[in-house]
Amino acid sequence: MRPIELTPRLLALARQVPEGARFADVGTDHARLPVWLLERGIIQNAIASDLREGPLEQARETARRHALTERLSFRLGDGLTPIRGEEADVCAIAGMGGETIAAILAACPWAATPGHTFLLQPMTSVEELRAWLWRNGFRITREELVGEGRTIYVVITVIPGAMVPLTPAEEWAGRQYRGMESPLRAEYLARLCGRMAGMVEGLRRSTRPEDLEKLPRLEEALAGLNELKEEWDRWQQ
Ligand SMILES: C[S@@+](CC[C@H](N)C(=O)[O-])C[C@H]1O[C@@H](n2cnc3c(N)ncnc32)[C@H](O)[C@@H]1O
Numbered sequence: 001m002r003p004i005e006l007t008p009r010l011l012a013l014a015r016q017v018p019e020g021a022r023f024a025d026v027g028t029d030h031a032r033l034p035v036w037l038l039e040r041g042i043i044q045n046a047i048a049s050d051l052r053e054g055p056l057e058q059a060r061e062t063a064r065r066h067a068l069t070e071r072l073s074f075r076l077g078d079g080l081t082p083i084r085g086e087e088a089d090v091c092a093i094a095g096m097g098g099e100t101i102a103a104i105l106a107a108c109p110w111a112a113t114p115g116h117t118f119l120l121q122p123m124t125s126v127e128e129l130r131a132w133l134w135r136n137g138f139r140i141t142r143e144e145l146v147g148e149g150r151t152i153y154v155v156i157t158v159i160p161g162a163m164v165p166l167t168p169a170e171e172w173a174g175r176q177y178r179g180m181e182s183p184l185r186a187e188y189l190a191r192l193c194g195r196m197a198g199m200v201e202g203l204r205r206s207t208r209p210e211d212l213e214k215l216p217r218l219e220e221a222l223a224g225l226n227e228l229k230e231e232w233d234r235w236q237q
Pocket of ligand 1: 051052
């Protein structure tokens with residue numbers, strides 16, 4: 001059996017796992033990520049967990065095909081509940097909605113204790129996840145944008161600890177700083193500005209009170225996003 005290959009999204013996550021980490025993959029599905037890390041000798045053992053038996057069976061099947069069954073511990077359960085804090089120092093939670101990822105961290109009593117790093121890859125509601133993280137004792141230490149097809153994914157590295165609060169625009173786009181290496185950021189910001197402008201336009205046309213209530217915060221975020229984009233473009237000159 002040839003070693004497993006990863007697409008850019010999962011590869012970006014895999015590259016953030018340090019050698020010798022006690023690694024857990026939450027929502028593992030086919031267990032591609034832990035199998036890639038085990039086959040390259042980056043980690044010696046891993047926990048592969050999933051909420052549902054079907055995906056966990058897929059994970060067992062991948063492990064069988066790659067002769068790694070003995071080095072993976074398969075756990076059935078919601079989020080981090082099947083994992084004890086002392087068993088993992090690096091946990092990936094990838095390929096789920098941002099609200100689900102936030103709910104998984106919120107439900108885990110040891111997630112906010114020192115010594116744990118989380119590699120998060122939300123598929124949706126990234127702004128809700130960032131907002132939840134800084135308000136709930138997690139510090140974003142790194143963000144990476146990854147292109148796969150037409151989609152730009154974000155991989156967020158998080159540790160327990162306080163961070164300087166994000167502005168509404170930073171909740172949408174992540175924090176930027178001069179000298180930051182991010183080849184996809186200009187495109188990411190342009191897409192966010194376009195999407196947000198469409199949302200603001202839609203709300204301005206609406207007569208529903210709940211839409212009008214949302215409008216000022218989104219207008220503030222849009223103004224901030226345009227400033228972030230201008231700042232980023234200036235830095236690239
Ligand atoms: C789209 S797959 C992502 C698989 C892999 N992590 C990736 O990024 O390619 C999402 C997986 O997360 C699992 N999942 C969803 N909610 C979960 C939860 N609360 N706890 C654990 N696993 C969950 C699903 O069963 C599914 O197998």
